[in-house]
Amino acid sequence: MQADTQPLLSVRDLVIEFTTENGVVRAADGISFDVHENETLGIVGESGCGKTVTGLSILGLIPSPPGRVAGGSIRFMGRELVGLPDSEMRNIRGRDISMIFQEPMTALNPVFTVGNQMTDVLRRHRGLTRRQARDAAIEMLAKVGIPVPAKRIDEYPHQLSGGMRQRVMIAMALSCDPKLLIADEPTTALDVTTQAQVLEQIAGLQSEFKMAVVLITHDLGIVAETCRRAIVMYCGRIVENAAIERLFEAPRHPYAKGLLESIPRLRRERLDELPIIPGRVPNLLHLPPGCRFAARCPRADALCREQSPALVPAGPHGDFIACHHPHPGQQAEPAA
Amino acid sequence: MEILQYTVRKLISGIPLVLGVTLISFLLMVYFGPDKTYELLGKNPTAQEIAEVRTQLGYDQPFLVRYVDYLRELVTLEFGNSDSTGEDVASLLARTIPISLALTGPGFVLGNLLGVLLALFAAFYRSTWVDKAIMASAVVGMSISFLIVIIAFQIIFASSYGLGWFPVRGWSVHSFGDYLSYVAVPTMAMVFVALGYNTRFYRSVLVEEMTRDHVRTARAFGVPPAKLFYKNILKNSMIPIITRVVFSIPLVIISGSLLIESYFGIPGVGKITYDAIISGDQPVLKAVVGLTAILFVLAQLLTDILYRAVDPRISLK
Numbered sequence: 001m002q003a004d005t006q007p008l009l010s011v012r013d014l015v016i017e018f019t020t021e022n023g024v025v026r027a028a029d030g031i032s033f034d035v036h037e038n039e040t041l042g043i044v045g046e047s048g049c050g051k052t053v054t055g056l057s058i059l060g061l062i063p064s065p066p067g068r069v070a071g072g073s074i075r076f077m078g079r080e081l082v083g084l085p086d087s088e089m090r091n092i093r094g095r096d097i098s099m100i101f102q103e104p105m106t107a108l109n110p111v112f113t114v115g116n117q118m119t120d121v122l123r124r125h126r127g128l129t130r131r132q133a134r135d136a137a138i139e140m141l142a143k144v145g146i147p148v149p150a151k152r153i154d155e156y157p158h159q160l161s162g163g164m165r166q167r168v169m170i171a172m173a174l175s176c177d178p179k180l181l182i183a184d185e186p187t188t189a190l191d192v193t194t195q196a197q198v199l200e201q202i203a204g205l206q207s208e209f210k211m212a213v214v215l216i217t218h219d220l221g222i223v224a225e226t227c228r229r230a231i232v233m234y235c236g237r238i239v240e241n242a243a244i245e246r247l248f249e250a251p252r253h254p255y256a257k258g259l260l261e262s263i264p265r266l267r268r269e270r271l272d273e274l275p276i277i278p279g280r281v282p283n284l285l286h287l288p289p290g291c292r293f294a295a296r297c298p299r300a301d302a303l304c305r306e307q308s309p310a311l312v313p314a315g316p317h318g319d320f321i322a323c324h325h326p327h328p329g330q331q332a333e334p335a336a
Numbered sequence: 337m338e339i340l341q342y343t344v345r346k347l348i349s350g351i352p353l354v355l356g357v358t359l360i361s362f363l364l365m366v367y368f369g370p371d372k373t374y375e376l377l378g379k380n381p382t383a384q385e386i387a388e389v390r391t392q393l394g395y396d397q398p399f400l401v402r403y404v405d406y407l408r409e410l411v412t413l414e415f416g417n418s419d420s421t422g423e424d425v426a427s428l429l430a431r432t433i434p435i436s437l438a439l440t441g442p443g444f445v446l447g448n449l450l451g452v453l454l455a456l457f458a459a460f461y462r463s464t465w466v467d468k469a470i471m472a473s474a475v476v477g478m479s480i481s482f483l484i485v486i487i488a489f490q491i492i493f494a495s496s497y498g499l500g501w502f503p504v505r506g507w508s509v510h511s512f513g514d515y516l517s518y519v520a521v522p523t524m525a526m527v528f529v530a531l532g533y534n535t536r537f538y539r540s541v542l543v544e545e546m547t548r549d550h551v552r553t554a555r556a557f558g559v560p561p562a563k564l565f566y567k568n569i570l571k572n573s574m575i576p577i578i579t580r581v582v583f584s585i586p587l588v589i590i591s592g593s594l595l596i597e598s599y600f601g602i603p604g605v606g607k608i609t610y611d612a613i614i615s616g617d618q619p620v621l622k623a624v625v626g627l628t629a630i631l632f633v634l635a636q637l638l639t640d641i642l643y644r645a646v647d648p649r650i651s652l653k
Contacts, residue, residue, distance in 0.1 A: 059556055063547070065463050086561075094557030101556075106549040111571050111647055121557045156648045172557065 006078070007034035008212050009058065009180055014072035016053050016062060025284045027053045029236040031072070032311060032320075035180065040206065040213040042223035042230035042244075044259070046281065050236040051216045055182045058214075059099055060089045077179070095125040098173035102185035104165035108157040114141075115153035118172050125176040140171040144201055163194035167201065174205055181206070184216045199226055220263055224248055232256045235281055235292040238311055241320040252314065252326040254297045291324065299325045339641065346640060350633035357629035358410065362403055362622070370616025371395075372419065406622060410630070415623040420611070425619045428608060429627070435507065436593040436604035442519060443526030444588050448581060450527065451534025456565075458535065459542040470535065477532030482525070486599045489525045505601035522596045537580060545573040574646040582639045586631040590624065 014031040017024050028050040035041050043051045056062050057069055060081065074081040076097065081089070093099075101107040109117055118140070119133035128136060134153070141149035144167040157165055166186060173181060183202065187195040203226055206213055215227060223230050223244065230247055232240045232255065240253040251257040258277040279296035282288060290307050294300040304324050311322040315329065373389050374381075381389075390396050394405070409415050415425035458470040492498040502520045509515045545551065551568045559568070593606030601607075605624065612620035643650050 061552060061555055063552075090558040090560060092558070093555070099556040101549060101553060103549055107553045109550040109554065109568055109572070110649060112567070120559070124558060158649045169553075 005036060008037045008039075008077060009035040009214075010073075010075045011054075011058070012073045012075075014054065014057060014074065015070040016050070016057055017068055017070040019066045020285070022285055026070075026236055027067070027284070028057070030311065031233075031238055033231055033238065033241060035212050035214055037179070037212055038206075038210055039229065040203075040215060040227045042227035043214060043216045043233060044218065044220060044223055044230055045233035046218060048281065048284075049233040051233050052184055054233075055099065055184050055214060055216045058180075058182060059093050059097055060084065060086070061099075091125075094121050094173070094178075095176045096178055097180045097182065098176070098178040099182040099184065100166070100169045100173050100186050102188050104162050104169060104189060107169060108165060110157055113154050113156055114160070114168050118153070118168070118175060121172055122175050136175065137171070140175045141168065143205070144168075144171045144174075145197070146171070163190050163198060166190060166194075166198055170198070170201060170205070174209055174211075177209060178211055180212045180214065182214045182216070185218070186215075187222065188217070188219070195222075202226070220260065232259065235287070236284060237292060237322065238320070239293065239322050241311075242314075243317060243319065246315075246317070246319065246329065250327070250329045252319075252321050252329045253293075253323045254299050254325075254327065255293045257327060258296075291322075301325070339644075342644075343637065343641065346637045347633075350637060353633050354626075354629050355407075357632075358406065358626050359403065361625045361629070362406055363399075365618065365621060365625075366399065366402065369618065369621070372616070372618070406626070409622065410626040416619045418612075418620050419617045420615045425623045428620065429605065429623060432603060432605040432608050433589070435602065436589055436597070436606055438515065439507075439519060439522060439596065439602055439604055440526065440588050440593050443523040443530070444584070446523065447527045447530035447534055451531055452538050452577075454531070454535045455538030455542055458539045459546060462543060471539070474532040474535045477528060478536070479532075480529075482529050482595060483599075485528050486525045486596070489521050489528070490599075493521050493524065505599075507600075507602040507604075518600075518602070522600055522602070526596065538577070541573045541576045542569060545569045548572070571646060575643055578639055578642045578646070582635050582642070583632075586628055586635055589631070590628050 011034075012032050014028055015026060016028040017026050019025075031050070031054055033041065043054065045051045053062060053067065058074055058076075058081065062069060069082055072082065076092070081092070084092075108114070115134060115137055118137040119128075119130065122128050122133040122136050123130070126133075126136075138149045138153055141152060146152050146164060146167055152160070152164075157168070160168065166189075170186075181202075186202065187198050190198060199222060202213065213226075215223070217223060227244055229241070229243050231238050232247070232253065234255050240247065240251065240256045242252070242256075247256065248260065251260055255277070258275070261275045262277060264274055277296055282292055282295065288294060288305065290303075290305040291297070291300065291309055294304040297304065301324075307324075309322045309324050311320050313319070314321040314326070372393055373386060373395065376389050376393075377385055387396070394402060397405075413426050417424055418428060421428075454470050454474075458467045461467050490504050494500065494502045494504040502517050504521075507518055509518060546569055548568075550572075551564065554564055554568045590605065590609065593602075593604050594610055595606070596602070597604045597606035598610050608620055609624045611617065612624070
C-alpha cells in the first residue's frame with residue numbers, strides 16, 4: 001500500500017470463520033493492512049470486533065476447530081503464511097514473529113519456572129546450550145527491568161506479580177530478536193502505573209531491537225501514545241486505516257469519530273452526558289446486507305443499508321476508509 | 337526433610353479419620369451384624385448357657401472396651417482366627433492379598449493407560465469423527481453391566497462354546513504362563529468395564545488443559561506437539577489424574593476384586609470378604625474393614641505428596 005518499501009507484513013482480504021452451533025460466523029472479513037519495518041501499528045476496536053483473531057491468525061494460532069482461515073493471504077517477509085505446514089510455522093513462532101497476550105496471570109505455564117520456559121525458547125530457536133540459554137535469559141530479564149534476574153529466573157510464575165509476569169512474557173518474546181511483535185492487549189490486565197511502565201518498555205525495546213509491533217487494544221489512549229498508524233475495526237471489518245494524527249484530529253469514518261468522542265476525558269465544560277454511540281453491535285450471525293454500522297450511524301442513508309462499502313484508499317498518505325459518506329477529514333478531500 | 341515432616345504430620349492427621357471410619361463400621365457390625373451366640377449353642381439353651389457363651393465371645397463387655405480391643409487388633413495385626421475356617425486371619429490376608437494384587441493389577445494399569453491413550457486421540461481430534469466414535473464407544477462400554485461382561489467374556493474366551501483359550505475359573509498358578517492364562521479373562525473384563533469411564537474422564541481433563549492460555553502461549557513460541565503434550569498438557573493435568581488413580585487403588589484391591597474373584601472362583605481378598613459377609617465371619621470382616629480405612633488414609637497421604645511433586649503452587653503446609 002505504501003509503495004516506497006516492501007512491507008514486512010502484508011495481510012490481504014483475510015477471512016476468518018468460526019463454526020458455531022448456530023452457523024458459520026465470520027470473525028474477520030476482508031482484512032487488509034501492511035506493517036512496515038520498525039513501525040507500530042495499532043488495531044483498535046470493541047471486544048468481539050475481530051482484532052484478536054486477526055492477531056492470532058498471523059501466527060497460525062486460530063483455535064481449530066472451530067475456527068479457520070477461510071480466505072486471503074498473510075505474507076511475511078515475502079513468504080506466504082496461510083497454509084504453511086505447522087512444522088515450518090513453528091520455526092517462525094517465537095523467532096521471527098513473537099506474540100504476547102492479555103492475561104499475564106494465565107499465559108505462563110504454572111508448573112515450570114520462568115527460566116525453564118525462557119531457556120526452552122532460546123535453545124529451540126537459537127540452538128544455545130543450557131548454560132548459554134540461561135545467561136541469555138537472565139540478560140533479557142534484566143533488560144525488561146526485572147530486579148535480581150538471576151534469582152527471579154528460578155521462580156515460578158505464581159511467585160511474580162502481574163506486571164512482572166508480563167515483563168517475563170516480553171523478555172521471552174524478544175529473546176530471539178523477532179522482526180515482528182504482536183501484542184494482544186498487553187496492558188489491559190495491569191494497573192495504570194504498571195501499564196505505563198510496560199508500554200514504555202515495549203517502545204524502548206522496539207527501537208533497540210528494530211522490530212515492528214502490532215498493538216491490539218481497545219484503549220485509544222494507548223494507541224495515541226504508541227502508534228504511528230492505526231486500524232479501526234468494527235464487527236469483523238476494517239472501517240478506517242489512518243496515520244495517528246489524522247485519525248485523532250479528523251476521523252473520517254462515523255464509527256471512528258463516535259469512538260473518539262466517547263472517550264471520557266477532561267473537558268473545558270462539564271457535559272451533561274458522555275457522548276455514546278447509540279444502538280448495539282449487530283450479531284455476527286445476522287449481519288445486515290449493507291454497511292454493518294448503518295443502523296447506528298447518523299449519516300446513513302438507503303445506499304448504506306443496501307450496499308456494503310469497500311475499503312478504498314483515501315487521500316495521498318496511504319489512508320484507507322470503508323464508508324459511503326465519510327466525514328470530510330483535514331484536507332476536505334472527496335472520498336475516492 | 338520437608339517431605340518427611342509433612343508425611344508425619346499427615347499420618348497423624350489421618351488418625352482421627354481411621355478412628356471415625358472404624359468406629360462407625362464397628363458400631364454397625366456389633367449392633368446390626370451377625371451374632372455368633374446361637375450358632376454355638378444347642379437347641380433350647382438356658383439363659384445361663386447363653387450368658388456363658390456371650391462371656392466367651394466377649395459380647396458382655398461394654399462397647400468401648402470391645403472397640404478398643406478392635407483397635408489393638410488393628411495395630412498389632414492380630415485379628416484371631418476366622419470363624420468359618422479357623423485359619424489365622426493375618427495369615428489368611430497374607431495369602432489372599434498378593435493374589436488380588438496380581439489379579440487386579442494388570443487390569444487396573446491397562447485400563448488407565450488405554451484410557452489415557454484413547455482420551456488423547458479423542459482430545460487431539462476433538463469434535464471430528466474420531467472423537468465422536470471413541471466417545472460413543474465409551475458410553476456403550478459404560479452402559480453394559482459388569483456381570484454381563486464377565487459372563488460374556490467367560491463364554492467367548494474361556495468356554496467350549498467360544499474360543500476356549502483360557503480356563504473359566506480357578507487359580508492354580510505354578511508358573512508365569514499359568515498366571516497369564518488365569519489372569520487374561522478377568523483383565524479383559526476389567527479393562528472393558530473401566531475403559532469407558534476412564535476415557536471420558538481423561539478426555540475431559542486433557543481437553544480442559546489443552547484450551548488453557550499457557551498452551552496457546554507455548555504454541556506461539558513454536559513448541560512442537562509432543563513437547564506441548566508432556567510439558568504443558570500432561571504435567572498440568574496430573575492433579576485430577578493422580579487423584580483418580582490413587583484413590584481407586586484401595587477400591588480396586590478390596591471391592592473391585594470382590595465381583596471378579598467370586599465369579600472366577602479366585603481365592604483372593606475379595607473372595608474371602610464376600611464369604612465373610614455371607615457367613616458373618618466377624619474376625620475377617622473386622623480386619624478387612626479396618627485395613628481398608630487405613631488404606632484410604634494412606635492413599636490420601638500419597639496424593640497430597642504427589643500433588644506437591646507436580647504443582648509448585650501447592651505448599652506442604
